Amino acid sequence: MSQEKQLYTVTVYTENNIGLLNRISAIFQRRHINIESINSSVSEIKNISKWTITATLSEEQIKKIIGQIDKQVEVIKAYYHTDEDTIYQESCLFKIKSDLLFNDRQIQNIIKESNARIVTVNKEFFVLEKSGRKSEIELLHRELSAFGILQFTRSGRIAVTKEPMEITKMLEAFQL
Structure with missing residues (x-):
C-alpha cells in the first residue's frame, strides 16, 4: 500500500442527521488530516444525502478513515476515489x-x-x-x-x- 500522499475525494451516502458532520470531521481531526473541501447535497436517492470531502493523505490513511466513517450509524456507505476516477x-x-x-x-x-x-x-x-x-x-x-x-x-x-x-x-x- 502506498505511503505517498495524494488528494482523495471521499463520497459519503448518509441519512441527514444532526451531529454527524462533527463526528465525521473528528475522524479526520484525530489523525491530524485537514479537510480541504466539503460539500453536502441531496443525492440521486430519495431522502439520502451525499457528502463530497477532499483531503490529501496516504492510501493507508484513507482506507482507515473510510472504515471509521462506515461505522457511523447514519452512514449508508462511504467510498474514496482519486481524481482519475471522478469527474469534478x-x-x-x-x-x-x-x-x-x-x-x-x-x-x-x-x-x-x-x-x-x-x-x-x-x-x-x-x-x-x-x-x-x-x-x-x-x-x-x-x-x-x-x-x-x-x-x-x-x-x-x-x-x-x-x-x-x-x-x-x-x-x-x-x-x-
Missing part, C-alpha cells in the same frame, strides 16, 4: 466594482477568456460566476486580484464517478 468541478463567485467592468478592457478580456459568467450588474458592483477545476478558479482569482475583489467565495468540490456506483443497487434492495 468547483464553483465560485466574485464581487467586483462595476466601474471596472465598464472602464477596463482588460477585465472584459479576462472574463471572456476564463469563460466566467456575469450573474448580476448594478451601479456599485457586478458578480461573476465561474465553474471549473480548482486551478482554473485560482488562475481567475489571481488575475482579478490585481483589480480588487470586494468579495469571493468558492464551493467545495462536487464530483461524480466515472464508473457506476454500487450504492444505487444496494439501496434499491434495502428499500424493497
Whole structure:
C-alpha cells in the first residue's frame, strides 16, 4: 500500500442527521488530516444525502478513515476515489466594482477568456460566476486580484464517478 500522499475525494451516502458532520470531521481531526473541501447535497436517492470531502493523505490513511466513517450509524456507505476516477468541478463567485467592468478592457478580456459568467450588474458592483477545476478558479482569482475583489467565495468540490456506483443497487434492495 502506498505511503505517498495524494488528494482523495471521499463520497459519503448518509441519512441527514444532526451531529454527524462533527463526528465525521473528528475522524479526520484525530489523525491530524485537514479537510480541504466539503460539500453536502441531496443525492440521486430519495431522502439520502451525499457528502463530497477532499483531503490529501496516504492510501493507508484513507482506507482507515473510510472504515471509521462506515461505522457511523447514519452512514449508508462511504467510498474514496482519486481524481482519475471522478469527474469534478468547483464553483465560485466574485464581487467586483462595476466601474471596472465598464472602464477596463482588460477585465472584459479576462472574463471572456476564463469563460466566467456575469450573474448580476448594478451601479456599485457586478458578480461573476465561474465553474471549473480548482486551478482554473485560482488562475481567475489571481488575475482579478490585481483589480480588487470586494468579495469571493468558492464551493467545495462536487464530483461524480466515472464508473457506476454500487450504492444505487444496494439501496434499491434495502428499500424493497
